[in-house]
Amino acid sequence: MPSSSSAVSDSGRPVPSSLWQDGDFRRLWVGQAASQLGEHTSLVVLPLYAVLTLNAGAGQLGALRAVGQAPILLLSLFAGAWVDGWRTRTLMVLTDAGRALALGAAAVAALLGGLGLPALLVVAFAVGALSVLFDVAYQSSLVRLVKRDQLVRGNSALEGSRSAAQIGGPALGGVLVSVLSAPIAAASSAVFFALSFLSIRGIGRRESIPERSERPPRVWRRIHEGLRFVAGDTLLRPVCLASAAFQFFFAAVMTVYLLLLPRDLHLSGTTVGLALAATGPGALLGSLLAARLPSRFGYGAVLVSAAALGDGVFLFVPALHGTSLVTVPALFTISFVFGTFSQLVNVTVMAVRQSATPERMQGRTAATINFVGLGLTPLGSLLGGLLPEEWGTRTSLLVAAAGMLLSLALMALSPLARLGRTLPTPPETPVPSA
Template sequence: MSLWTHRDFVPLWIGHTASQLASFAAQVTLPLVAVTSLGASAGQLGVLRAVEQLPVLLFSLLVGVLVDRWRSRTVVVVADLGRALVFASVPLGVGLGLPFLYVAGFVAGVFTVCFDVACMAALPHLVARDQLAQGNSMLETAKSAAQISGPAIGGGLVSLLTAPIAVLASAVLFAVSSLSVSRIRSRSSSGIPATGLVQQIGEGLRIVRRDASLRAIAAATCAYQFSFTALTTIYLLFLSRTLDLPSAVVGLVLASFGPGVLVGSLLSAWLPRRFGYGRVMVFAALISDMVMLVTSTLHGSGAASIAALIVINVLYGALSQAVDVAVTAVRQMVTPLAVQGRVVATINFLGMGLTPFGALLGGAVAGAAGVRTALLAATAGLFLSPLCLTRLRRSLAE
């Protein structure tokens, strides 16, 4: 059965697509409100970005429990309705200055955590086990397309209108998402008791710790997020200072990840059917990391280096996205429905919790040992992730 005719998946896909488009557009429009309307400095922009990300660490585990207590559909609907109201308030509240924008960014970040956990936990409740790969592929393809087009739409709207008015486009899209997901008719829910919040958070942590497959996924996620954050911290310095690329070329090189991610999303349903989940997770991750290693060998700002960077980024984006979708599908398959929310939240919390340390270490190593050496070390660290996934592959084969 094609998921395009699935009565509950299609509203989820439409809502997910609208929500992702709104999110990526807001990554451009909200900072531009701070810059163009409020004269924010680089440091103040950094604060805005930090308060948007802080809810991941503060609320992920709590949200996991709420998703398992309530219908995941309900959490998605409330989350995007909340984000719609937050972004609709920006044109009215911008006169209050940067403190208002910080609060808006933080509240939107809380709702984003709710959406991310609930949306990932919803799919196993709606589709059959053998449809998870297809469903994740379709959702990730939509997200990849939004990642490419959302910033362009946001920037275009700012140039046509003003930044505060352009933010309203995200409010409308979040409202569309909320309305679409509310049409899901499935009544499935985990129904865990509404007591013992701390115990239920602890249960999610224990399930991940005790299950060999989930433990391997959590370890691989932590290794990847830590190393990749260090890599991205160093990468921009490598492009602009070591290779001395012009700003426009740096933008082109960074944008080349997008098409690769889109290709990887499109292939991610077919690859596990052809090669199996274990091979896709391990070997696609190894190949993508080996491709990225080539980056540290490049020199100069000539056409050959630029072309090589674009090819590397497209390949890396495609392969790493295929790995991500495969790992997500396996996690959904091995996780009981009653704890989907808490397992998603626990793994997100552990992985994202390490990203600030990865960024700090990447910058420190670049300053102490040089940008090229730091880039090589961060890329080498990526290989820890497929090493962890080899244990998952063995457990799948048993």
């Protein structure tokens, strides 16, 4: 298999030495950013439609979020096996088209008054399933598209846009629902996927994909290889466990949060969106810090300290009871702090993960970590829907926010915390197939 450093365009020209002079990388970055923004905008648009239009309760809202996240648990491992053997450009284009069609159809149905909760569940599952495949594909595409020494910079750009979309997308979704209505907001999410389709479709460089043997390993053997590699690695294993703890409790936090802001604090959709949007400038600052702090203070020290600040700030939300003059600025500050340090953790972890993984294992490693790290999010969303019915929103949010600190403990007690100023290198010989 050719290495990434020898990638050439269809015309035979070498890859540009400067990452941002590389037109194909720019197309990937623009397409990935648009796709991530569409995905994370829809994650708020669909629940808000359920709450504001269908009058869904806490249990129904938790179920809707769980259905949208279930494909992470059901499909991630298969996605990794498929991506390692196919062209990522083709997979990303197809998944963008599918999500644009699903959300476009939902918008039309909603405008005609025919989008009930059952249909909304189908749309949420379809968008979630296609997003799983896209997310694994784009994480693997970078390794095939750029030189090895450009991975850290390329990964920082891609993960920076993903984290910004993950944080700012829900804020944009809240504003769109408030200003344009939920059906038009869903159509706007479809437009983001269409833009991603057009950008990624323009990538012209041939990918260096693994050569297929006459009798390629069965999908289950490839999945097992990925699981065994991640479980046996002293850095990737704690990344999985810490990610699982964070994502489980963060899913619960966000479910309760979307109930507390409009119902307990009596904030309008616009104010909710603006409060969440404060994470955007924080994410930008986090991206800048991620390019400087790990090489100066060490990757381990940055991971632990940033996780403590980013996760711990949500513990202050349940204490908010005052007027909007006090509450809204406090929410802005909390969102900004969370955006800054969660972005710093995301970019740093992704750099560690890609650097510690052999090229031929990139897809399955990404899928395995997504499976373990994000697979519990449906259960977290269900928990976030059930807890307020027993304990109320404030106590439920406090419990879920405290649970996020388990991720910090897992990183602090692992070899991740002892990483120095340089990134790890992958093993010379990848784990063989079972």
